[in-house]
Amino acid sequence: MAGVLRWGQSAYETDADLALERDGAQALGLRWRRAPESARAPGLDGVDALVVTSRVRVSREVLQGFGGSLVLTTTSGWDHIDVAAARDRGVAVARCPLARRDPVVEGSLASLIALMRRQPALLLAARSGRWARSELPGLDPLALSGARILVVGLGVIGSRMAEVLAALGVEVWGVDPAGVPAGVRAVALSDALPQVDGVTIHCALTPSSRGLFSAERIAQLRSGAVLINTARGPVVDVDAAVNAVARGHLAGLALDVFPEEPWPGLAGAAEIPGVWLTPHAAGYDRGLGSRVAREVTATLRAWVEGSTLPHSVEG
Secondary structure, X not given: OOEEEEEOOOOOOOHHHHHHHHHHHXXXXXXXXXXXXXXXXXOOOOOOEEEEOOOOOEOXXXXXXXXXXXXXXXXXXXXXXXXXXXXXXXXXXXXXOHHHHHHHXXXXXXXXXXXXXXXXXXXXHHHOOOOOHHHHHHHOOOOOOOOEEEEEOOOHHHHHHHHHHHHOOOEEEEEOOOOOOOOOEEOOHHHHOOOOOEEEEOOOOOOOOXXXXXXXXXHHOOOOOEEEEOOOHHHEOHHHHHHHHHOOOOOEEEEOOOOOOOOOOHHHHHOOOOEEEOOOOOOOOXXXXXXXXXXXXXXXXXXXXXXXXOOEEOO
16 A cells, blocks of 8 residues: 655644545545654655645655655645656656635736736825825826736646636736747747736746846836736845835836745835735635645545646656
């Protein structure tokens, strides 16, 4: 009987969620046990599949003690796993992006609309007792319908974001080295930045995407554009992005992820009108834990059956 080790438990996961995952694994004829998150790897003897959270680092050293064939992360991203080392050992790596897909899209869309409609500035005026209706022409709010929005990264989440934007009448442009889906205009990043009304980032953290939105790239965005990042913190130079809003180049910035979490500059940046900061919250809602459990079970089922893994990660 193959063994599954669940290493770590996210804050949003209840014991009932883990019980659902355990029951799903056991229904597949698998032995399932759990180990708490720790700096050192638990005993991996008899473990054929390792299920981890984002706070568990699956390094080359950990993999040297792993004799199984699958590492599955409960998250959308996989930068906490040494995928190259897994590939060298013949270990498959997979992820669970569906559990967070729709909440991330909804959160990104909410931020995008709020910033394009200049809601943060209007709320700030109201809090100070100022009726800001006469200031609307200067704030220059934009309607989403008819706007030109660039989606960076068109995987599971980015593709759904593009679908929703298109349904709302947006002209959707896209950047992804793997190609873009039908209905999305494929563009080069440097060509797109001066022309779009907004950018929403949904790419994975890879060597090529780390620092993708540098100070130089942010400066290429047209004046009055908005920038949304719900993907991975190191993709964006946060200080440069915040400064771009502070000096009036960008009309808005929404960040849900940061290079360091908690972000030490949170309080100061949040005081700037047009800066919208949330604590890595876009993917969370009350049903997340149970959705993760079901997606883990679906992936384990494919692994047991020898089928193609639903969301495998290539090295």
